[in-house]
Amino acid sequence: MEDKKTAVREELKHYGNHVVQYAPDYSICAGCVSCSIMCGLLHEGFTGPGNSRIKVEIDRRHMLHRVLTCYHCKDHPCYDACPKKGAAMKIDDKLGVVYIDEAYCIGCGLCAKHCKFTPSRITMIKDKVRKEWKAAKCDLCRGREEGPACVQYCPVRCLGLSDNSQYVDEQLVPGVKGEEC
Numbered sequence: 696m697e698d699k700k701t702a703v704r705e706e707l708k709h710y711g712n713h714v715v716q717y718a719p720d721y722s723i724c725a726g727c728v729s730c731s732i733m734c735g736l737l738h739e740g741f742t743g744p745g746n747s748r749i750k751v752e753i754d755r756r757h758m759l760h761r762v763l764t765c766y767h768c769k770d771h772p773c774y775d776a777c778p779k780k781g782a783a784m785k786i787d788d789k790l791g792v793v794y795i796d797e798a799y800c801i802g803c804g805l806c807a808k809h810c811k812f813t814p815s816r817i818t819m820i821k822d823k824v825r826k827e828w829k830a831a832k833c834d835l836c837r838g839r840e841e842g843p844a845c846v847q848y849c850p851v852r853c854l855g856l857s858d859n860s861q862y863v864d865e866q867l868v869p870g871v872k873g874e875e876c
Contacts, residue, residue, distance in 0.1 A: 709768060709769055709770065710766040710768055710769065710857075711767035711768070711769055711791045712790070712791065712835070712857050713764060713765060713767045713833070713857050714762070714764045714833065714835070714845060714846060714854055714856060714857070715855055716761065716762045716853055716854055717852075717853050717854070717855060719759065721853075722853040723758075723759070724751070724759075724760040724761070724762060724851065724853045725850065725851050725853075726751065726754075726758070726760040727850060727851075729845075729848050729850055730747075730749055730751065730762060730844075730845035730846075730848065730849055730854060731747040731749055731750070731845075733845060733848040734747040734748050734749050734833075734844060734845055735747045736844075737836065737839070737844045738831070739820075745818065745820060746818075746820050746831075748765075748818065748831050748832055748833045748834070749762060749763065749833055749845055750762075750763040750764075750814065750818075751763070762845075762853070762854060763812070763816060764816060764833045764845070765792075765793075765816040765817070765833040766811075766812070766816070767791065767792045767793065767833075767835075768811060769791075771786065771793050772809045772810065772811060773793060773806035773807070773809055773810055773817055773832070774793045774806070776805040776806050776809035777805060777806050778801070778803065779800070782796065782799040783795060783796055783799035783800040783830075784800075784830075787834075787837055790835055790837060792833075792834055792837070793832070794832070794834035794837055795831060795832060795834070797822060797829050797831075800830050802819065802827055802828035802829050802830065804819055804828075804830065806830050807819060807830060816832060816833065817830050817831070818831045818832070835856075842856065
């Protein structure tokens with residue numbers, strides 16, 4: 696078991712600061728999707744299926760739900776895949792996160808295809824005027840003084856910020872392409 700934890704810690708060195716779901720012995724996700732709702736409201740001004748930058752996998756059998764969000768990989772494969780990088784796909788030097796400038800996104804989906812995770816942590820959604828497809832991903836609520844809305848509004852406090860990934864346990868890493876879930 697210790698070898699597995701060491702391997703997980705080694706793998707997490709490749710990721711930047713991100714939203715994490717705490718281990719079940721700390722707090723269990725209730726599956727209420729408040730995090731997803733608040734994300735949609737903050738970024739889009741409305742909420743609905745598929746317009747959030749995070750995903751909640753509801754497990755009705757074991758009641759262990761998972762919140763899936765961008766890990767902000769240090770090698771930025773989504774950024775590198777974008778044909779409009781620097782305009783549509785940008786890197787916030789202060790936070791170290793890749794974010795999307797919707798005004799320049801052409802909706803090609805290459806960023807989502809190059810995400811290391813399955814399912815991709817990048818979602819294709821209709822833009823704010825609901826006419827064109829655009830990429831959307833977690834940006835840690837850049838510019839919001841309170842930090843990520845999903846963390847602030849989680850009623851069971853199962854979400855937090857990684858602080859160099861120290862809170863992530865081995866249950867949250869599965870889903871990286873090439874690994875078993």
